[in-house]
Amino acid sequence: MRNIKLTLEYDGTNYFGWQKQKTKVTLQGTVESVISNLTKEAIEITGCSRTDSGVHSRGYICNFVTNSSIPSEKFKDALNVKLPDDIAVLKSEEVPEEFHSRYSCRGKKYSYTILERPMKATIDRNYVCQCKYNLDIGKMNEACKYFIGTHDFSAFKNKGSSVKTSVRTISELYVEKTGNYVKIFVSADGFLYNMVRIIVGTLIDVGIGKINPESIKNIIDSKERTNAGKSMPPQGLCLEEVYY
Structure with a gap:
């Protein structure tokens, strides 16, 4: 398994915050869906924090584990093609297995x-x-x-x-x-x-x-x-x- 870290920029206007919800459009749910379709895996993303509806970010950090062979730096371009215009991946990189977007945050x-x-x-x-x-x-x-x-x-x-x-x-x-x-x-x-x-x-x-x-x-x-x-x-x- 590989641990992939993403740096996201997003406009939070059209989302009910970061955390995934069953009946509402969220940032986590949107990004997870795109990654899952790309890797053909059931992906779960870990985010650095919860953000409320309407809050924006220039450098949100999240990570996910995958068996995909896609080179880590290529996730950025592949995801940006499929993500909506108000979410962008600024950087994608492979990180150590123990890295956790939330708990590793200082x-x-x-x-x-x-x-x-x-x-x-x-x-x-x-x-x-x-x-x-x-x-x-x-x-x-x-x-x-x-x-x-x-x-x-x-x-x-x-x-x-x-x-x-x-x-x-x-x-x-x-x-x-x-x-x-x-x-x-x-x-x-x-x-x-x-x-x-x-x-x-x-x-x-x-x-x-x-x-x-x-x-x-x-x-x-x-x-x-x-x-x-x-x-x-x-x-x-x-x-x-x-x-x-």
């Missing part, structure tokens, strides 16, 4: 894009979240400093998570602005359910002056979800990179 990097203007988003509505107010990027970056490090992020977790611990380590968090577009980047050893989207909602509250940057420490220490900002829509969220 961290991930996400971005979140905000369109700062009073009018609704149109052309890029599936890739941004609209904010009608002017954001104070300086204060948002000041607030970012309080997230860095190892903390219990219970205040930034929505219900639905079955993890054993809410402790995570954020190694990087910063905000950039270009024109009307504000991008938030965050890297960590792992993320709780909706954690990034809640962090973004809290930083937006800082940016519009609803809370002070210094309040972030108290919100984290409280471990109370009601003290943090709202969970922002999935469209602006993109998985940028997975670390191994």
Whole structure:
């Protein structure tokens, strides 16, 4: 048996997230079906994480085992011919048998894009979240400093998570602005359910002056979800990179 690792780029707009579901179109189900047809095997893919409906990726990692003799680097071209236009294989490679897309992962990097203007988003509505107010990027970056490090992020977790611990380590968090577009980047050893989207909602509250940057420490220490900002829509969220 061979273990094949794929790096995927996808637009999640038309999918009900990554994880396969019986009655809904998902990314896992779509990719599995194409690989199974190609190899003439019943393939099951292991993904690096679950992503929600509408979330995108520039570097999602998954792997599968196969008896196929197709050269590992050729899977990329063969799959791209058959996959829908909103999913692409950027790289295919053979990896050691013990490699596991999820359990071997050491961290991930996400971005979140905000369109700062009073009018609704149109052309890029599936890739941004609209904010009608002017954001104070300086204060948002000041607030970012309080997230860095190892903390219990219970205040930034929505219900639905079955993890054993809410402790995570954020190694990087910063905000950039270009024109009307504000991008938030965050890297960590792992993320709780909706954690990034809640962090973004809290930083937006800082940016519009609803809370002070210094309040972030108290919100984290409280471990109370009601003290943090709202969970922002999935469209602006993109998985940028997975670390191994």
